[in-house]
Amino acid sequence: MIAFDKAGHGKPVVFLHSGLADRQMWQPQIEEFAARYTCFAVDLPGYGDSSSPTEPFSYPVELARFIEEAAGAPAALVGSSFGASQAFLTALAAPQWVGPLVLASATVMRPETTSVALEAVWTEADAAWDRGERDRANEIEIEGWVDGTGRRSGQAAPEVRAYFTRVNRSIWDRHSAMPLPDLLTGPDIEPERIAQPVLLIDGVYDFPDVHSSNRTLLGRLPNAEYIQFAESAHFPSYEQPEEFNRIVLEFLDRTWGVPAS
Numbered sequence: 001m002i003a004f005d006k007a008g009h010g011k012p013v014v015f016l017h018s019g020l021a022d023r024q025m026w027q028p029q030i031e032e033f034a035a036r037y038t039c040f041a042v043d044l045p046g047y048g049d050s051s052s053p054t055e056p057f058s059y060p061v062e063l064a065r066f067i068e069e070a071a072g073a074p075a076a077l078v079g080s081s082f083g084a085s086q087a088f089l090t091a092l093a094a095p096q097w098v099g100p101l102v103l104a105s106a107t108v109m110r111p112e113t114t115s116v117a118l119e120a121v122w123t124e125a126d127a128a129w130d131r132g133e134r135d136r137a138n139e140i141e142i143e144g145w146v147d148g149t150g151r152r153s154g155q156a157a158p159e160v161r162a163y164f165t166r167v168n169r170s171i172w173d174r175h176s177a178m179p180l181p182d183l184l185t186g187p188d189i190e191p192e193r194i195a196q197p198v199l200l201i202d203g204v205y206d207f208p209d210v211h212s213s214n215r216t217l218l219g220r221l222p223n224a225e226y227i228q229f230a231e232s233a234h235f236p237s238y239e240q241p242e243e244f245n246r247i248v249l250e251f252l253d254r255t256w257g258v259p260a261s
Helices: 023-034 059-071 082-093 116-130 134-147 158-177 208-220 241-255
Strands: 004-008 012-016 038-042 075-080 098-104 198-203 224-229
Touching: 004 023, 004 059, 012 023, 012 059, 012 082, 023 038, 023 075, 023 158, 023 241, 038 059, 059 075, 059 082, 075 082, 082 098, 098 241, 116 134, 116 208, 134 158, 198 208, 198 241, 208 224, 224 241
Parallel strands: 012 038, 012 075, 075 098, 098 198, 198 224
Antiparallel strands: 004 038
16 A cells, blocks of 8 residues: 555646655645645655555556556656656656656666765665664765765754654664565666656765766656756755755646646
8 A cells, every 4th residue: 555645736746755765755845836736745665654565566566556546647756766766667667647757866877887985875884784783874874865975974954864864764674674575577777768858856965876877867868857956965855945846846837737727
């Protein structure tokens, strides 16, 4: 079961959270977006209030089913990080249910060699967790993803760090106690097949892997735009919500459309 919050009226927009978060990460967006669109903020399977699958599963299949059953019409998808990658895959697997895409900090076109910075976060966090240093493992991820590269540890705003520190730790605990089953093979990564308008977003302090993925996608997607947030790392929707809302709403109004009143 996919847990979700619904608000607003108009064409549907589905918000997909990061792998370090849950649907609450979209609180800075929902009220403003709901004035123009029907908003669905979902917890992906295995996160937040959604149940964990017990058999191999596919996020794109689950998301397409959710859109069909909950929205009953194609939906624009606004995703962050892991959620953005799943939005991209859903557009490939079930294009009939997907409108415009907003892909914030996705790494669907990760370079062949992982950056030193990202590899260090993965390996050091896992090693700390395995040693039983669970708070330190969580902090390593927060330093990498929330503070970002090129900024000091703790430089992200306290309220931003506090949210991701709390939720990411709960995700570590949950997935450690009950690991998610394997993912079924997804669609081939063929950006040229995505005809929908796409807005690519990242922050200047994000990992180079994200920047590289967005550059590749910008060159291969038929209908893509790109913007970089100058004061953000991996989560511009949470670090710079007013600017994020302005830019994304302008994109959706232009490509998805608000019905005339």
